[in-house]
Amino acid sequence: MAKAKRLPRLLLVDDEERILSALRRSLRREGYEIRTARSVPEALAVLDSEEIDLILSDHMMPGMTGLELLAEAKRRQPGAARLLISGWSQAVAESELEALGIRCLIAKPWEDAALKQQLREALAWSAAGTEARHTFGSRAR
Amino acid sequence: MDWNSQSSRIVVLRDAADGRRSEALEILSGRGGGAVIDLVSDLASCRARCASVAVDLLVLESGLRPIAGEPIEALAAIGPPLVVLLREADAAGALEVTRRGASDCVQVGIDAEGRLPLVVQEQARHGQRDRAHEAAERRIVELEDYTENIIQHMNSALVVVNAEGAITQANATAEEVLGAAAGSLLGGLVDDWFDPEGGEPSLIARTLDEGVSWKGEETVVRRSDGALVPVGISCAPMTNREGQRSGAVAVFQDLTEVKQLELQVLQSEKMASIGKLAAGVAHEINNPTGFIHANLHQMNEYLTDLRGVWKLTAELSSTVTRGDFAAAQSVAGELEALSRELDIDFVYSDFAKAVQESREGSERIRHIVQDLRDFSYRDSGERVDADINECVDSTASIVWTMMKHSVVLEKEYGELPEICCYPMQLKQVFMNLLVNAYQSIEARAKETEPGTIWVRTRIAEGGVEIEIEDTGEGISPENLGRIFDPFFTTKEVGVGTGLGLSTSYSIVERHAGQISVTSEVGRGTCFRVWLPERAPAPEPADG
Numbered sequence: 001m002a003k004a005k006r007l008p009r010l011l012l013v014d015d016e017e018r019i020l021s022a023l024r025r026s027l028r029r030e031g032y033e034i035r036t037a038r039s040v041p042e043a044l045a046v047l048d049s050e051e052i053d054l055i056l057s058d059h060m061m062p063g064m065t066g067l068e069l070l071a072e073a074k075r076r077q078p079g080a081a082r083l084l085i086s087g088w089s090q091a092v093a094e095s096e097l098e099a100l101g102i103r104c105l106i107a108k109p110w111e112d113a114a115l116k117q118q119l120r121e122a123l124a125w126s127a128a129g130t131e132a133r134h135t136f137g138s139r140a141r
Numbered sequence: 142m143d144w145n146s147q148s149s150r151i152v153v154l155r156d157a158a159d160g161r162r163s164e165a166l167e168i169l170s171g172r173g174g175g176a177v178i179d180l181v182s183d184l185a186s187c188r189a190r191c192a193s194v195a196v197d198l199l200v201l202e203s204g205l206r207p208i209a210g211e212p213i214e215a216l217a218a219i220g221p222p223l224v225v226l227l228r229e230a231d232a233a234g235a236l237e238v239t240r241r242g243a244s245d246c247v248q249v250g251i252d253a254e255g256r257l258p259l260v261v262q263e264q265a266r267h268g269q270r271d272r273a274h275e276a277a278e279r280r281i282v283e284l285e286d287y288t289e290n291i292i293q294h295m296n297s298a299l300v301v302v303n304a305e306g307a308i309t310q311a312n313a314t315a316e317e318v319l320g321a322a323a324g325s326l327l328g329g330l331v332d333d334w335f336d337p338e339g340g341e342p343s344l345i346a347r348t349l350d351e352g353v354s355w356k357g358e359e360t361v362v363r364r365s366d367g368a369l370v371p372v373g374i375s376c377a378p379m380t381n382r383e384g385q386r387s388g389a390v391a392v393f394q395d396l397t398e399v400k401q402l403e404l405q406v407l408q409s410e411k412m413a414s415i416g417k418l419a420a421g422v423a424h425e426i427n428n429p430t431g432f433i434h435a436n437l438h439q440m441n442e443y444l445t446d447l448r449g450v451w452k453l454t455a456e457l458s459s460t461v462t463r464g465d466f467a468a469a470q471s472v473a474g475e476l477e478a479l480s481r482e483l484d485i486d487f488v489y490s491d492f493a494k495a496v497q498e499s500r501e502g503s504e505r506i507r508h509i510v511q512d513l514r515d516f517s518y519r520d521s522g523e524r525v526d527a528d529i530n531e532c533v534d535s536t537a538s539i540v541w542t543m544m545k546h547s548v549v550l551e552k553e554y555g556e557l558p559e560i561c562c563y564p565m566q567l568k569q570v571f572m573n574l575l576v577n578a579y580q581s582i583e584a585r586a587k588e589t590e591p592g593t594i595w596v597r598t599r600i601a602e603g604g605v606e607i608e609i610e611d612t613g614e615g616i617s618p619e620n621l622g623r624i625f626d627p628f629f630t631t632k633e634v635g636v637g638t639g640l641g642l643s644t645s646y647s648i649v650e651r652h653a654g655q656i657s658v659t660s661e662v663g664r665g666t667c668f669r670v671w672l673p674e675r676a677p678a679p680e681p682a683d684g
Contacts (some may be wrong), residue, residue, distance in 0.1 A: 018498050022432035025439045025495060060424060060546050062591065087427025108431035112438040 007033040008123050009051065013043045013069065014058035014085075019108075023056070026112050030119070040064040047073055052080045054123055056106075059086035067092060071100055084108065108128035149176045149265040152190050154216065155202040156182065163288025164249060165200045165226060168257050176265075184211050197259055197268040199223045201243070222264040222271075226253060287567040298372075298395075301379070302331045306349055317373065318395045320364035331391075334362050345376055348389040352378045353681035359396065407566065407644060425509055425542040429502030436495040436502075443492045446483045453479060470641050512539045513547040524676070527564040529605050530554045530598055536571040537596055544579040549593050555599035560672055566648045567672075570656075573641040574609040574668045581613025581666060604654070604674050610667040616660040624658065652676060 012023050012031045020036045027034060035052070037043035040063055046052065055073050059066035070082045082101060084092065087108035097105060103122045106115060153165045166178055181187045190196060199221050200212060217223045222244035238246040244264050247256045292299055298315035299556040302308050311326040319334050320328065335343035344355045354377045361369050374393035459470040479485075512535060527650040534552070541550060575594065582592030597608040616624060625646040649656040653676045660666040 016428050016432075018432045018502060019428060021498060022435040022439070025491065026435050062546050087424040087431060108427040109434040110431060111148075112435055 007031055008053045008127075009033045009035065010119070011035045011037065011043060011046055011052045011055045011080075012041070012057075013037045013055065013061075013066065015039060015061045018059070019058065026115070027119070029049040031117060032087065032119075044071055044072065044076070047076045052077055053126055054083065054119065056083045056085055059084055059092060060088050065098050067096060067102075070102055072098060079126060081126040083118065083122060128130070149197040149269070150194060151176055151198045151200060151261065151265065152179045152181055152196050152221075153186055153200045153202060154181055154184075154187050163202060164253065165202050165257065165401050168254060169200075169261060184215060187216065187604060188219055191221060196270060197265040197272070198219045200261065201225045206226050206272075208661055212241070214242045221268050224257075224260055224264055226257070228626060231305075232630065260352065286552075296394075297392045299390070299392050300326065300331060301388060301390045301516075302345060302349070304349065306331050306346065309388065315393075317391065318370065319362060319366075320366050320368075321531070335360065344374060345389055345391050346375045347681075348378050349386065351681075352386055354378065355681060362393075364482075373399075420510060422513065422539075426506055429505045433499045433502045436499045436531060438491060440495050443488050443495075446485065446488050446490075449479060450476065450483070450485055457600045509539075509542065527562055527567075527674070529557050529560050529562075529567070529607065532564050532568050533571050533596055533598060533607060536568045537575060540572060540575040540579065544575075544594075547618040547674060548579060548582055548594055550592060551595045553595065553597040555597075557598055557605045558674055561675055562652055563648075570645040570648050570670060571607065571609070575647045577641065577668075578611035578613060578666070580613055581615070584614045585612075601671060604672050607670045607672075608667060609670075610665060612665040615662040615664055615666055616658070617620050617662055621658065621660055625656075 008031075010027070012020055012034060013036070014020050014023075015038055017038060020038070024034055024036065035046050035050075037046055040061060043055075043057070047055075052073075055077075057066040057069050057071065057073075061069075066084050066086065070084065073080060073082060081103055083104055083106060084097065084102055085106040085108060086092070092105060103125070104118055106118065151169065153163055153169075155163050155165075163180055166180060169178055171175060179190055181190060187199065191199075199216060199219065201216060201223060204225065204227055213223070213225065223242065225238050225243045225246040227246050227248050229251075235246050235526045244261045244267070247253045247260055274357070292310070292312045295312065296314065298318045299310070299312045300308050300315050308329050308331055311321075313323070316323055316326060331345050332343055335345055342350065342359055344360055347353055348355065356375050358374055358376075360372060360374055362372055363369055366647040372393040373396050374391055376391040378386050379388045379390055409553075453472055457472045457476060460466075460472055527553060534554070537550060537552070544550070575596075578594045582594070585592065585620075592612045594612075595608070595610045597610075598648055599606050599608075624642050626643060646656055649670055649672070650670050654670060654672040656668065656670050658666065658668050
């Protein structure tokens with residue numbers, strides 16, 4: 001079944017507005033549709049309202065951590081790639097990331113080119129995953 | 142008093158060659174009683190006897206003839222009184238006897254029977270009295286040596302002053318502390334050292350004037366090399382037999398090293414608190430660094446875009462100057478297409494926005510670093526007038542970086558007078574209390590509600606009160622009494638030094654203030670610090 005081809009949709013979450021602004025700035029010409037959220041509830045509202053291909057979330061946020069948000073995101077949209085970004089050194093154990101299927105932990109400050117590369121790879125992975133699920137789904141029918 | 146009953150010791154010296162019985166022995170022992178009489182026949186034995194036991198009297202039986210070649214002056218010089226028995230044949234009279242050093246004499250055959258015991262009794266008594274006197278004198282000298290030894294070798298400095306404030310005694314330690322040459326303190330005025338500026342009367346001067354005592358007070362002395370030295374001093378008035386004040390005695394210690402150690406503890410405790418903050422601060426710096434870094438990268442790309450537009454603009458200008466209208470039209474078309482492709486209006490406006498946001502970010506980093514640097518400064522060692530609200534607020538703003546994700550900070554600052562204090566030390570107290578409050582909120586069972594810390598300041602009873610209250614886990618009643626003890630901690634090894642609150646306590650004490658705590662498990666804890674507006678003068682030790 002042919003699906004309307006759309007731009008990959010990214011959800012960026014950070015309680016720091018300037019970070020979102022800088023991320024949006026550097027991804028402007030990457031060809032993404034970008035959504036932003038400044039808190040966990042805002043992010044969950046976006047997840048409930050539309051399909052997201054990749055979530056890039058800050059870790060330390062008031063109320064809930066980025067890790068907790070990504071765990072919730074895994075339940076609500078398992079197909080979306082999950083990435084964590086943090087300025088808090090050694091805040092998250094490797095095993096926790098693996099358990100949640102989080103592709104990588106990006107440290108602030110980040111390298112622009114490396115970030116773009118990581119996003120592209122993560123999207124390729126999630127697209128492949130989606131493809132696989134669709135294939136599997138059609139065969140089951 | 143019968144001399145015999147006192148068991149006097151008498152040495153009788155006789156010429157052994159004489160061969161006759163000892164008349165003195167006969168006469169004296171005939172009296173019965175407790176005198177111990179030794180018979181010796183030469184000067185050497187006599188000396189040996191006198192050296193080994195306390196001899197009250199020497200009796201010489203052989204008149205004034207030299208004994209074994211030695212004159213009787215040698216005998217008299219031994220020490221005990223000497224009584225000489227003269228024979229009829231002896232030409233010399235009593236005068237000659239005493240001239241040659243003896244104390245008395247008796248004439249054998251004339252008055253020896255009756256007088257010898259009396260003379261012996263009297264001389265023995267003299268001898269005993271002399272010996273007692275000598276012993277007392279020796280004892281006094283010994284005691285003087287003993288006390289002098291203690292005074293000179295005690296680890297504390299000691300000075301004694303008379304009613305006029307002149308130094309009458311000072312030990313070696315006092316000379317060392319004051320940097321004075323040996324013996325040079327005596328006779329000088331104590332206030333030259335203890336009150337070099339001539340300001341407030343020194344503690345010693347007040348002891349002399351008012352008769353008050355001091356115990357373990359801190360004051361400053363000026364050494365002979367001009368350096369000010371902190372000392373701990375105890376001082377008490379001295380009174381004479383009539384009950385009048387005759388001076389004062391002061392004992393003091395150089396506190397320089399103690400002060401340095403104290404500072405080191407303070408500084409290392411502060412560094413430990415800063416260590417706890419480091420992770421939070423790193424996060425706080427990494428955020429702005431993150432977007433500044435990304436923005437710089439993007440601005441570089443914008444610059445490339447703008448350079449492309451600028452190149453075409455320059456080309457356009459040159460075609461117009463040349464008057465090549467066709468070329469100008471084509472370049473203008475290119476320019477328009479490129480501008481549309483790059484969305485150049487957006488590039489312009491977003492460039493400005495990126496500059497503005499980055500500038501804000503760098504300003505934020507500058508602030509954090511400034512706060513941290515301020516916090517790591519030491520006090521100069523002098524009290525200064527400081528705004529407590531500013532102290533509390535700047536400290537809260539550093540700690541805030543680490544707690545802002547889980548804590549709501551409520552500030553309620555009252556208007557306060559300036560307080561004469563050590564501001565860096567007080568900031569450390571506030572830091573300890575705030576970090577404790579934060580850790581106690583973090584330690585609660587996981588809750589969705591953020592914790593709250595209230596920081597309140599107000600005027601209270603001649604000073605100011607600072608209150609730091611949290612909604613953390615609280616402190617159990619059995620721990621509440623121990624929280625100010627050094628090294629008491631309920632935190633994991635490596636998390637708390639156990640010195641934070643005890644350091645806070647001693648800092649507040651140094652300011653003559655008070656620190657108190659109320660707490661309820663599960664509800665939270667409230668610390669109150671009260672500081673007097675002016676540190677009071679020291680209080681005398683006696684009531």
